[in-house]
Amino acid sequence: MARRPPCVPLDGDELPGGLALDKKGTLEAIKLNTALWKECLDQGGLSWDDSSNNRAFLAGSISITTNGASIYFTARDKFPDIYKMMNHAPHPRGPAGRFYHLPVHSSLVMKHSKNQKLAKEFIRYYMDKEQYTKWFDVMGGYGLMPTKMWYDHPAWTRDPKLTPCRDPIKDARAPGYAGPPSRKASEALTKYIILDMLVKAIQGATPEDALKWAADELKKIYSA
Amino acid sequence: MPSPAQSTASAALPKPARIRPAAFGLGRFRRATPTERREWLLALILLTPALVMLLLFVAYPFVRGIWLGLLDSVVGREGDFVGLQNYAKLWNDSIFRRAAANTFVYTGFATVLKLAMGMMVALMMNSLIGFKRILRASMLLPWIVPTVLSTLAWKWMLDPTFSIVNWALYQVGLIRLRIDWLGGPVMAMGSVILVNAWRGTPFFAITLLAGLQTISPDVYEASSIDGANAWQRFWKVTWPLLMPVTTVVMLFSVIQTFADFQLVYILTGGGPANSTHLFATYAYQIGVATGKLGEGAAASLAMFPFLFLVVLFQLWYIRHGEGGKGVA
Numbered sequence: 434m435a436r437r438p439p440c441v442p443l444d445g446d447e448l449p450g451g452l453a454l455d456k457k458g459t460l461e462a463i464k465l466n467t468a469l470w471k472e473c474l475d476q477g478g479l480s481w482d483d484s485s486n487n488r489a490f491l492a493g494s495i496s497i498t499t500n501g502a503s504i505y506f507t508a509r510d511k512f513p514d515i516y517k518m519m520n521h522a523p524h525p526r527g528p529a530g531r532f533y534h535l536p537v538h539s540s541l542v543m544k545h546s547k548n549q550k551l552a553k554e555f556i557r558y559y560m561d562k563e564q565y566t567k568w569f570d571v572m573g574g575y576g577l578m579p580t581k582m583w584y585d586h587p588a589w590t591r592d593p594k595l596t597p598c599r600d601p602i603k604d605a606r607a608p609g610y611a612g613p614p615s616r617k618a619s620e621a622l623t624k625y626i627i628l629d630m631l632v633k634a635i636q637g638a639t640p641e642d643a644l645k646w647a648a649d650e651l652k653k654i655y656s657a
Numbered sequence: 658m659p660s661p662a663q664s665t666a667s668a669a670l671p672k673p674a675r676i677r678p679a680a681f682g683l684g685r686f687r688r689a690t691p692t693e694r695r696e697w698l699l700a701l702i703l704l705t706p707a708l709v710m711l712l713l714f715v716a717y718p719f720v721r722g723i724w725l726g727l728l729d730s731v732v733g734r735e736g737d738f739v740g741l742q743n744y745a746k747l748w749n750d751s752i753f754r755r756a757a758a759n760t761f762v763y764t765g766f767a768t769v770l771k772l773a774m775g776m777m778v779a780l781m782m783n784s785l786i787g788f789k790r791i792l793r794a795s796m797l798l799p800w801i802v803p804t805v806l807s808t809l810a811w812k813w814m815l816d817p818t819f820s821i822v823n824w825a826l827y828q829v830g831l832i833r834l835r836i837d838w839l840g841g842p843v844m845a846m847g848s849v850i851l852v853n854a855w856r857g858t859p860f861f862a863i864t865l866l867a868g869l870q871t872i873s874p875d876v877y878e879a880s881s882i883d884g885a886n887a888w889q890r891f892w893k894v895t896w897p898l899l900m901p902v903t904t905v906v907m908l909f910s911v912i913q914t915f916a917d918f919q920l921v922y923i924l925t926g927g928g929p930a931n932s933t934h935l936f937a938t939y940a941y942q943i944g945v946a947t948g949k950l951g952e953g954a955a956a957s958l959a960m961f962p963f964l965f966l967v968v969l970f971q972l973w974y975i976r977h978g979e980g981g982k983g984v985a
Contacts (some may be wrong), residue, residue: 480837
């Protein structure tokens with residue numbers, strides 16, 4: 434069993450991002466994560482990169498992992514036995530709810546661009562239903578929907594095993610939640626503060642020390 | 658024996674000492690003969706491309722980097738002057754302090770390992786009789802293969818699930834549980850040091866081999882006659898005579914290893930839990946991944962004082978130290 438993006442169930446307080454970390458709920462989450470890691474998860478996971486869990490799953494060394502449907506598609510094409518036996522399900526719900534950290538991609542036009550009008554028209558063109566349908570269809574349940582209107586697209590129900598992949602977007606949170614996504618939130622993300630907090634606890638630090646370290650680092654980032 | 662006239666003439670001649678840069682002033686140019694002027698002009702023309710390249714690709718980015726380190730620039734915004742605030746922030750950043758300590762550990766251990774292995778390989782190569790060319794060429798492979806490629810291969814070899822190293826150790830019965838080469842802070846640091854040593858050993862070996870071949874066999878013969886055994890011959894003859902080459906190679910290697918980026922970036926990405934970051938990888942993480950250009954520039958410039966000292970020592974050593982006698 435392997436688990437990739439660690440989602441910390443917070444107490445649900447609507448405090449600005451980062452500062453909400455220093456809570457009892459986070460401490461419980463660290464303890465749970467450490468126990469889960471030691472008892473159920475692949476011990477090699479600390480050195481994994483983005484695709485290690487795909488490889489480990491397809492090699493048969495783990496039986497459950499957090500992932501989009503990429504493993505499923507590879508299994509469909511190359512590992513028929515695994516393909517027949519595998520399925521998707523939502524994350525279990527925590528005390529404060531169910532949360533996903535999903536990467537969001539935005540199409541932006543630079544203010545200094547010389548072709549702003551053309552660039553905007555291009556975005557409008559390819560996001561237009563006529564064009565985007567083809568793209569969405571080809572993704573076949575791997576991509577996330579940009580707006581609610583794609584919820585009823587047949588790509589989600591053509592293969593019932595892919596239908597669970599339709600819903601995580603509802604519980605997705607941007608980095609920095611419960612605060613707004615911001616430069617500071619993305620700094621916390623790229624410095625892996627939350628991830629390091631959990632790893633420190635796995636590597637032997639007390640949950641309290643790991644939490645204190647992360648809270649201090651986040652305070653430094655957010656107070657700058 | 659020279660005649661009195663000759664010796665007076667040679668005493669009157671200016672010393673063929675070092676050319677002082679100041680001697681090439683404007684006055685000197687005015688007094689020069691047309692041939693000399695033409696030569697200088699040619700020299701200037703030949704030097705210009707290199708000078709332009711240095712100014713464009715070394716001097717400008719360096720000065721720009723220093724300036725950027727004093728701004729609070731982020732991607733898309735020029736930023737305001739904040740003085741040394743970026744450096745103060747880094748000083749309080751626990752990950753940066755860890756990266757700084759890591760860089761010294763990485764450089765220290767890797768350089769010593771490379772020296773030890775390089776010396777062994779050089780000594781073996783020096784005493785080889787057959788297959789010299791093919792062995793020398795194959796020995797250089799780790800150094801010639803692009804680092805990104807070879808490191809990717811190492812990444813596979815140390816993969817937590819598919820490691821061939823673990824597989825081999827398991828098959829011969831040396832381990833029963835797999836070793837997580839890149840999973841813990843100490844193991845991961847050890848692994849990147851080992852891979853760096855593997856990559857850098859050929860550079861040491863080939864340079865030390867060149868040095869070894871300049872040592873006259875007579876010296877060894879004389880020491881053998883005096884009753885020195887192989888161990889004594891190495892420490893009393895080879896090591897001291899090779900010292901100038903060793904020092905220069907070490908200094909070059911320290912500079913390269915200290916500023917290393919590719920190897921750690923590919924093998925661990927600075928992880929797990931930011932435990933194998935070096936100055937360069939962390940500077941990249943702050944500057945490019947996070948988009949805080951000012952802080953990233955400051956983090957990478959933090960390498961500068963140490964590297965500057967190493968370069969100063971290197972220049973001094975080549976000119977005045979032991980290196981002046983043996984290498985220059």
